Amino acid sequence: MSEAKTIDVIVIGAGAVGENVAGRVVQKGLSAVLVESDLVGGECSYWACMPSKALLRPSTVLRAARGVPGAREAVTGTLDAGQVLDRRTSFTSNWDDSSQEEWVASAGIALERGWAKLSGEREVEITHGDGSTTTYQARHAVVLATGSTPTIPPIDGLADLDYWTTREATSAKEVPASLAVLGGGVAGVELAQAYARLGAEVTVIARSGILGNYPPEASGLVLDALRAEGLNVHTDTATTSVRKENGLFVLDIGEGRSVTAEKLLVSTGRHPHTSGIGLESIGLDPKKLTRDDTGRVPDAGGWLYAVGDVGGIVQLTHQGKYEARMTGDAIAARAQGTLGDHAEDWSPYTSTADRRAVPQVVFTDPEIGMVGRTLEQARKDGVNASETSLEIAVAGSSLHSDDYSGWAQIVVDEDRKVLVGVTFAGPDVSEMLHSATIAVVGEVPLDRLWHAVPAYPTVSEVWLRLLEKYGM
Template identity: 55%
Template sequence: MTDSGTPQHTEYDVVVIGAGPVGENAADRTQAAGLSTAIVESELVGGECSYWACMPSKALLKPVLTQADARRLPGLAPAVSGPLDAAAVLARRDSFTSHWKDDSQVEWVNSVGVALHRGTGRLAGPRTVTVTAPDGTETTLGARQAVVVATGSRAVLPGLPGMDTARPWTSREATSAQSVPARLAIVGGGVVAVEMATAWQALGSRVTLLVRGAGLLERMEPFAGELVAQRLGEAGVDLRLRTSVAEVSRDSEDGPVTLTLGDGGTLQAEEVLFATGRAPRTEDLGLETVGLEPGTWLDADDSCRVKGTDWLYAVGDVNHRALLTHQGKYQARIAGAVIAARAQDADVDASPWSPHQATADHAAVPQVVFTDPEATSVGLTLAEARAAGHRVRAVDQDLGSVAGAALYGDDYTGRARMVVDEDHGFLRGVTFVGPGVSELLHSATVAVAGEVPLDRLWHAVPAYPTISEVWLRLLEAYRG
């Protein structure tokens, strides 16, 4: 049954599986275009981002970064020299998740006229979705125009000995824990690992970060991981590079977890977080009923339609194009426009700037890592641009030498890089690392996504004295 008591067999123009931010955007767009739309959710309406990812993690991190910024300012530093009030930080985090209740999200779904079906949605052939409610009731939904899969991804745990009884944390437990573990081991060197190391170390944990590779944030410019690693060490995190985990064990319900390392050594902690990758939530989606393989990423074209079909769309993490909430919402807006156009037998514009084509998730993907310092990037790194065959040049700038950064805080440490396409005269990528740089990123995104010529960027004058003056310094360095 649905929240509104609709019958067990019903038809809509569009059925969306997954009511996270991505699925909500897709449903909103098709409903607004005049297509009757249903959305199916097996957990909380609002999805991973609202309850276990973006919102709670950033609520944990904001006090940490604010305190770090304040400590860089003479006259203010003594007032914030003490530890954070962990209970208050956790309580504020809980408020941002609405205490893991989705009443307000359900109210929004109802307000836009989308029908909500609670339960597990599975494909049952072309344009057909079955919904199994928590009480076992089964409803069959028909989709006259399209089915949109927005089921996202889940954390992957490695198959190590002892994992079945060690009760490890994934990102969900790391962002929703109700108390601060005295010791926390984190396995991984990516975004989740470094953000949670930043948060829990500041909240009072003794954090050990175990990284199999040679550095952190290896998908960004090398200096990003280097600067974040330096600050984590200064904050007290025990960072161990080139370190693997061979086994885990927990001998009692309340006892610590023991990690056996690849070199034979051991490490004990109250909790261990594995931040070691994501997998698509498609293993129980009924893909086999439409000739696709369960548990795989869905291969979608630039209109977000699953290749080989004329009715199935995949948006967000599940299509593996860019595993970021904002990129998934962007894809959902594209898919909604495409479905509406095709429903009216209208031509779908295939040009790069078309509202019917997702192109920004290829070469203009913005990302912020909310550590101290913040690490932000959009587009290609220098290595990626060269590997793609572009003739490029990297231009670097010490952010600490910019007047606005010096005013931001004493001993400001940061770096900026732009990757210039020498043949076309525009930017392939930009990276900023430093306190407070996240708000610089959209200007870089506009430059990269819009392929703005450098000759035009000279006339985009940054205000003085702001950190954004780094744009002028980068352009000056490029011209020599």
């Protein structure tokens, strides 16, 4: 039998994005239910952002200490892989979501455990672990916050093998002797460096190069660091087939070459998780899901929303949480009759935040922090753009470490004299990124930005050097 319930808002997916949209509508006076088939808190909490960064941080601290005379001499041991893995596990609460479940209850949000599927207009059917079902009817909105899923390339032999995705890599109980990483994107490169520093022999096979969405000067610093640390990195190299021999993965990479490793991590991108959630039942194509700036799916009659990775705009947790807050506000405003039917009636800044001022960090060592558009992206968008770039060589970087190596770039809209993109590469540059984000989102005029004086001696003094080189 199926139990029937009615509620204001149904949110499918209880990751960080789903939690935020549910919390937002409840704060605005509506009722909400979260539906989750896995751990409450989602991918970021248990298999992505938090555990991957926890794997990277200890080795980054160790290298930083070794880069400063006086501290270097105090470092007498090596990285303790067991302790690193234990600390990683502490950040996932040993993959126990009871604390997240408690937060959901304390926020006044209902929680249903099970697999959700759209079954009609404003209707969701939930199948529980015991086979029973519950049907919910939403008064105002159904929100898809189902995230993304790994994209697995059609490589001969791969489908039959027990390879790792990022889930297995971030939750591993021990460090393999050797690891092959298929893919040169953010997740693959971060985990490659993490495991190499934990003692694995790591080989990266990147068909399209390393970190191709970032300026080559920035990604080049990371590539140089990986190779200097002993990682084998094959760029512009395609894997033609994969097999197992004597318990080891063997990857054929062309021209008679092969890579052998104990474990294989496939990290070749992700795509929106839209299959199996019933979109066909309401006449929508799962492969062509679109949304407006409020998160609303325009072809679903005004009640269906998509936020975070499933929305297909930006696959970043912080950006998804921003979208969730905006969408929660829009749902509540429409329910209360204070928001029109059109996205343009909403906020003039959502497009800026979602498309033209997205901050992102690669947590390798060195890091890359970027917000907005590259020079090529800006010009493709029709912007009369210029770039100014230089090495990061200021008093603050010299104090940071004796071997500090970094690079910085600003992309300027020459017609409006505002920044449309900023990139930093180097140790700890992520801590400078929010200032760049404010400058891009706020469209701070360059002649005004000139008067934002960076403190001496900090790495942020690179802002002054960039403006000086630009000609301010």
